[in-house]
Amino acid sequence: GNSVTQMEGPVTLSEEAFLTINCTYTATGYPSLFWYVQYPGEGLQLLLKATKADDKGSNKGFEATYRKETTSFHLEKGSVQVSDSAVYFCALIQGGSEKLVFGKGTKLTVNP
Amino acid sequence: SQTIHQWPATLVQPVGSPLSLECTVEGTSNPNLYWYRQAAGRGLQLLFYSVGIGQISSEVPQNLSASRPQDRQFILSSKKLLLSDSGFYLCAWCPSSGGVPQYFGPGTRLLVL
Numbered sequence: 407g408n409s410v411t412q413m414e415g416p417v418t419l420s421e422e423a424f425l426t427i428n429c430t431y432t433a434t435g436y437p438s439l440f441w442y443v444q445y446p447g448e449g450l451q452l453l454l455k456a457t458k459a460d461d462k463g464s465n466k467g468f469e470a471t472y473r474k475e476t477t478s479f480h481l482e483k484g485s486v487q488v489s490d491s492a493v494y495f496c497a498l499i500q501g502g503s504e505k506l507v508f509g510k511g512t513k514l515t516v517n518p
Numbered sequence: 519s520q521t522i523h524q525w526p527a528t529l530v531q532p533v534g535s536p537l538s539l540e541c542t543v544e545g546t547s548n549p550n551l552y553w554y555r556q557a558a559g560r561g562l563q564l565l566f567y568s569v570g571i572g573q574i575s576s577e578v579p580q581n582l583s584a585s586r587p588q589d590r591q592f593i594l595s596s597k598k599l600l601l602s603d604s605g606f607y608l609c610a611w612c613p614s615s616g617g618v619p620q621y622f623g624p625g626t627r628l629l630v631l
Contacts, residue, residue, distance in 0.1 A: 450608065506564070508562045509561070
């Protein structure tokens, strides 16, 4: 079946540090890929998405590239801020399916 | 634009009591609707989804049930809560054409004592 694996957290960084959160997936066919962010006490917000190989999703300084050859969708940001502290979820959906498959989430804490 | 509402925001209930959580979506028609639970340290678990009025698919056997009495209303219920039902319940929607992507509500935090 389809699955998403993301790096174990928590991740703690200083402000302005470079961020990478790894995400790899297993799927049949060509899924669409997503990163969601959950701020403390809130629901999930869609951060970015990519629907086909080599697509780059970007938003709020975050980027992720759909790499079919490595089945990866790593999240990156060049300079994190304290306000980026949150839990980040990688997810996929298979074409024709109704269901998102989520990774377990990675908690990021950014210290001033 | 579309918005999704959930209520209540927080709920504390005794074991054995009933439950009703409500989710409504505005600004769209015939959405797919989803209930997820997020328990501490366990990630997101899909509980139910619905592609239309009265159509409910259950993903995990449990003492919870879901109903969709109207196009944009999705209700999560239980007749008797268990301690293990505590968690953060999230409703989500997506266009009926397919789940790309899903949009989440603000969530309901449920504590069963």
